[in-house]
Each structure stands twice: as C-alpha cells, then as structure tokens.
Amino acid sequence: MSSLWKSLRHQLEWLGVSLLAWLIPRLPRPMAVQFGRAAGALAAHLDFPGRRVALSNLEAVFGDRFSPAERARITRESYQQFTGTMIDLFWNPRLNAENYRRLIEFQGWDEFCRTIGPTGPCIIAACHYGNFEWFSLAAGYAGLVATIVSQEFKNPKLDSIFQRLREQSGHRFVQREGAIVKLYRNLRRGGTAA
Known part of the structure; x- marks a missing residue:
C-alpha cells in the first residue's frame, strides 16, 4: 500500500x-x-x-x-x-462510579470479593465474550483497578482515543512491548494485572 x-x-x-x-x-x-x-x-x-x-x-x-x-x-x-x-x-x-451498576450487572462478583478480593495481587484473564469493554470499566469502578495489556491498532492515531475511554475507571493500559516487566512490577506492589 x-x-x-x-x-x-x-x-x-x-x-x-x-x-x-x-x-x-x-x-x-x-x-x-x-x-x-x-x-x-x-x-x-x-x-x-x-x-x-x-x-x-x-x-x-x-x-x-x-x-x-x-x-x-x-x-x-x-x-x-x-x-x-x-x-x-x-x-x-x-458512566461513572455512581451510576454504572444501573446498567452493568455483575454475576459472581460477591464470590470473587469474598475469596480473592479486589485488592489482592492477582492476574485476570478475560475472554472477549459479551461486553468485555464494560466488564473492564465496571471492575475498575468496583475497586478492581488493573494494569492491562492492550493490542496496538494498526493505525497509531487511534490508540490514544481508545486508551482514554478504557482508562476512565482507573485502569492503566500498557502496550504489548515491555508489558511483562510492567505487569510483574505491578503485581509485586500488590496490584492486579490483566
């Protein structure tokens, strides 16, 4: 091209x-x-x-x-x-921390909080099934803020738009290159990685 x-x-x-x-x-x-x-x-x-x-x-x-x-x-x-x-x-x-639960329903969230809790160091693997974008957003508002690896777009002009939308509930998105080190450091500090 x-x-x-x-x-x-x-x-x-x-x-x-x-x-x-x-x-x-x-x-x-x-x-x-x-x-x-x-x-x-x-x-x-x-x-x-x-x-x-x-x-x-x-x-x-x-x-x-x-x-x-x-x-x-x-x-x-x-x-x-x-x-x-x-x-x-x-x-x-x-959406914000006050209104997200009117539109997003969690199933199994109480069990997750009881067994692992939204504060523990943990690694989350999320399937891109259903509304995976809102799951991430709601998890952040519910207290499970994570460092998340994201795929870069072929068009680099789009990355900042999607990053802004995805980070609004407190997550931090990192590009794939060098991500393993950033995720490891975050986990060592007691954070969550996805």
Whole structure:
C-alpha cells in the first residue's frame, strides 16, 4: 500500500473514530443501543470476506446443525454483539462510579470479593465474550483497578482515543512491548494485572 494512501486512510479512520467518540456519548442509551445493532447488521452485510469466514467457520464446527439462514443470523448477531460492545465503549463517558451498576450487572462478583478480593495481587484473564469493554470499566469502578495489556491498532492515531475511554475507571493500559516487566512490577506492589 502506498504511504500516501495509508496516511490518508489513517487520517480518515481517526476522523471517523473521533466523530463517534464525540457523538455516541451524546445519544440517549436506547438510541446508542439501536445504533450499535444497526451498525452491526450493516457490517455483517457489507464485510464480504469476514462474513464468508464466519459462515464457513460455523459450517465447519456445526456441520448441518444450523441451516444456511440460521448461520446467517448467528453471523449477523455476532457482528451486532461486537459493534454494540464498541458503541458501549464510546458511550463510556456517560458512566461513572455512581451510576454504572444501573446498567452493568455483575454475576459472581460477591464470590470473587469474598475469596480473592479486589485488592489482592492477582492476574485476570478475560475472554472477549459479551461486553468485555464494560466488564473492564465496571471492575475498575468496583475497586478492581488493573494494569492491562492492550493490542496496538494498526493505525497509531487511534490508540490514544481508545486508551482514554478504557482508562476512565482507573485502569492503566500498557502496550504489548515491555508489558511483562510492567505487569510483574505491578503485581509485586500488590496490584492486579490483566
């Protein structure tokens, strides 16, 4: 890819993401949810290569268990789940330590606090399943503040936007390079790593 096109593409991506980061927190919650669902359905329709891989994977794993229409529905809903999670990440500025529990429900949190506690040194491995962005945010507001390793974007202009959104409940995000040393030091100080 030519460097001019790459530079232009990165700038356009930054503008689009910046617009979303400005617009989404201004939407009422039901409208943000609907926007995420619509964006996911559109992405599932327009992302030909990704949709083809998803449909092929479903067929490989489940064989004839699902009809082609059911595989298409599962694929669309997967896209909608992911875009909904990303829209929720952009909606993060509307959440704070006082109101997050009205929208985010923890299951097993009391057991976690009783056995490990949000203050112990611990390592957390989180699956990117469901709304993983809000789990991280809510955990921070609930007192489980962590040093978290994050994947850098191919477009470095986007890193600071996502880092700001993800750190709002007190987490500290570190890039993958040199992360193991930072996580180790944090654990030695009694912190949490994810």
